[in-house]
Amino acid sequence: MGQEPPAFLSAAGHPVRWGLLSALATGDRQVHELTELLGQPQNLVSYHLGKLRKADLVSARRSSADRRDTYYALNLARCAALLADTGGALHPGLRLSPPAHPAGVSARVLFLCTGNSARSQMAEALLRSRTGKSVEARSAGSHPKPLHPDAVAAMAARGIDLAGARPKHLSEFAGRRFDRVITLCDKVREVCPEFPGHPRPTHWSTPEPAERADFDRLADALDERITFLLHTLTRQNLTRQNLTKEPS
Numbered sequence: 001m002g003q004e005p006p007a008f009l010s011a012a013g014h015p016v017r018w019g020l021l022s023a024l025a026t027g028d029r030q031v032h033e034l035t036e037l038l039g040q041p042q043n044l045v046s047y048h049l050g051k052l053r054k055a056d057l058v059s060a061r062r063s064s065a066d067r068r069d070t071y072y073a074l075n076l077a078r079c080a081a082l083l084a085d086t087g088g089a090l091h092p093g094l095r096l097s098p099p100a101h102p103a104g105v106s107a108r109v110l111f112l113c114t115g116n117s118a119r120s121q122m123a124e125a126l127l128r129s130r131t132g133k134s135v136e137a138r139s140a141g142s143h144p145k146p147l148h149p150d151a152v153a154a155m156a157a158r159g160i161d162l163a164g165a166r167p168k169h170l171s172e173f174a175g176r177r178f179d180r181v182i183t184l185c186d187k188v189r190e191v192c193p194e195f196p197g198h199p200r201p202t203h204w205s206t207p208e209p210a211e212r213a214d215f216d217r218l219a220d221a222l223d224e225r226i227t228f229l230l231h232t233l234t235r236q237n238l239t240r241q242n243l244t245k246e247p248s
Helices: 007-012 015-024 031-038 042-054 076-090 119-131 149-156 186-191 212-244
Strands: 058-062 070-074 107-113 135-141 180-183
Touching (some): 007 015, 015 058, 015 070, 031 042, 031 070, 119 135
């Protein structure tokens, strides 16, 4: 006896840190947004963010829109691994198994970045490749420019043909209803319009790739995010189905 509690419990057990993890589970956020959501002073929020960063549960990245701002993101994959270890530390029967691949997801998802030349196009292609026709994946930009050849190459390395994609302005989707609007660029987050039925976009603060290797790392990061997005969409589908069921 007398063992130290598992790392996840030590890192996440404080109410403020749990609140921060819960807030970041819905998207990347700045400190002032987290203070508003939690109703806590900035110095306290910053202190606990530092604890979460030290545990590698949260990462920070300077905003590309305003370098004075920082976006914080939740490391979902590490949270999943530590949660599995936490259950197993208490009893082998409590070790969590990786969630099954979501099936039967039906949704409309729009990815946005500035140029619609790499990040949003890659996210659209990755989501479509994972779901076939069950998810209507689209992408656009605030200032569209030609598709980046390294984005095409990175997707081709994953067996996905991006060569025929065309850049689109976000106004092309004005008035369209989506289940999820996801901004991948800090600049486009600042100008993202409202879409029917979706009061606030989800933000994934993603750096703009520069070199060829950056595009491969971007593809890996987007693929991981999309894995967790699919589980969220599956849960939303189940909730919607339960709400529309006829009472027995």
